[in-house]
Every structure is written in structure tokens, then in C-alpha cells.
Amino acid sequence: MTADTVEPDDLAAPNAGVPIARTLEAILMVADEPQSLVSLATAVGAPVAAVRQAIETLVADFDGVEGPDGRPSVRRGFELREVGGGWRFYVREEFDPIVRDFVLTQNPTRLSQAALETLAVIAYKQPITRGAIAQIRAVNVDSVVRTLLGRGLITESFTDAETGAINYETTDLLLTHLGINSLDDLPLISPLLSDGTAGFDDGSV
Known part of the structure; x- marks a missing residue:
């Protein structure tokens, strides 16, 4: 030296x-x-x-x-x-299948209410960052996002070049679970929400 x-x-x-x-x-x-x-x-x-x-x-x-x-x-x-x-x-990429299988076997089959609500936000507003999800839900969503990633229901879509924030989107596995062919088949969200719910004012996917 x-x-x-x-x-x-x-x-x-x-x-x-x-x-x-x-x-x-x-x-x-x-x-x-x-x-x-x-x-x-x-x-x-x-x-x-x-x-x-x-x-x-x-x-x-x-x-x-x-x-x-x-x-x-x-x-x-x-x-x-x-x-x-x-x-x-x-x-490491070579361990992805093993880790994915482990997470799937360790997690319960049913998603929590918090996970379902977070998944809905991502499905309707994707691609979306963790911060934007937290703003819409008004709670910390870090652990829930990790759960959804581990279950293979969402994936990291891309990283914003300016902010470094990761954007998330749903996977084909979610479509399979919902029994639909594409996100276009999701129902309009506006009629399902109470007035004043932030983040879904456009009522579209």
C-alpha cells in the first residue's frame, strides 16, 4: 500500500x-x-x-x-x-429458482388484507414505485412488497434513471390466479371505491 x-x-x-x-x-x-x-x-x-x-x-x-x-x-x-x-x-441469478421455491413454500397460501390492497394498487397503477404505493395506501408497504415479490405476483419492472426508485408491475402469475387474459380485463376500480380515495381518480388500469 x-x-x-x-x-x-x-x-x-x-x-x-x-x-x-x-x-x-x-x-x-x-x-x-x-x-x-x-x-x-x-x-x-x-x-x-x-x-x-x-x-x-x-x-x-x-x-x-x-x-x-x-x-x-x-x-x-x-x-x-x-x-x-x-x-x-x-x-445471485443461479439461486433465483431455489429462493423462489423456498419463499413460496414458506408463505401461507392466503394473502393478508394489506397484501391484497397493495397488489390492487400495483395492478391498477403499474408501473409504480414503492413510494407511490405507500402514498396511496398511507402506510409503510416495504414488507408487503417483499411478500408479493417472493410470491411471484409482482416483479421489478425498471429503475428510474434519475431517482433510482424501482418501479413494480404485476406478473402473468397474477393473471393466472385471477383467471383473466390481460390487465384490460380488470373491472373499473372507481365504482368499487368510496369517494375521496386518492390515486385511482382516473378509474382505469
Whole structure:
């Protein structure tokens, strides 16, 4: 290591005494949306350059790349991936079928009322972000969205290039469960809602 090179794990998050790389790992573990380098730097109170180095260290660590000591780390079942200008943990593609089967067998057959209401919002307003769903329902929907993703009823459609927010849409599996051929077959929502319900004023899919 040269005099002007800083090893990410040698940098400690302010007032914590914890290496930045491990602090970022903890933050990203609970983040539901991709996090930009700037937002991560703000969260740990460190320079963007240091955060970038720490992210590179984590990526290599999780990928099982040979480390400074010449020994490779264990390749993890998840990866740290950059999507839409932000960083987020994802299950490695080769494990998707196993994880999907596990989630399906672990979850009860029936959806909760909260999950059904969230699914309805997505079905009628897709593509839609988690924040927009929460605004319509006026509650936190993070866990419900994760449940619907795990059940295969919704999927991540795309990531907004400007905000980094993930947009969600329903899958063909939902159509199968509903017994319809397309979203055009969904009934108009307006007659089913009480007056003043926000977010569905157009009454269309």
C-alpha cells in the first residue's frame, strides 16, 4: 500500500470506530432501494472516494475474488450490484429458482388484507414505485412488497434513471390466479371505491 492509498477497511465511520466497508454492508442489508455513492457517503459521513473504494472491496469480497493476502474469500449466495446509479444486494441469478421455491413454500397460501390492497394498487397503477404505493395506501408497504415479490405476483419492472426508485408491475402469475387474459380485463376500480380515495381518480388500469 502506497502512502497516498487508503484501504477501505482502514477507514472507520465517524463516531463508530467501525470500518466503512462493514458499515455500508449493514446499511445496504436493510435498504429497499438502490443507494447512490453520495447517499451512502452522507449516511456514513465519509468522502465519496472512500465509499467507492469500500464498495469495490465489498463487491470483490462477495464475489470470492482474491484478497490482499492472496487468498480468495468465499463466494456468497448474494451479490452487491449497481442498478440505476445505485447499489443494492441481490440474490445471485443461479439461486433465483431455489429462493423462489423456498419463499413460496414458506408463505401461507392466503394473502393478508394489506397484501391484497397493495397488489390492487400495483395492478391498477403499474408501473409504480414503492413510494407511490405507500402514498396511496398511507402506510409503510416495504414488507408487503417483499411478500408479493417472493410470491411471484409482482416483479421489478425498471429503475428510474434519475431517482433510482424501482418501479413494480404485476406478473402473468397474477393473471393466472385471477383467471383473466390481460390487465384490460380488470373491472373499473372507481365504482368499487368510496369517494375521496386518492390515486385511482382516473378509474382505469
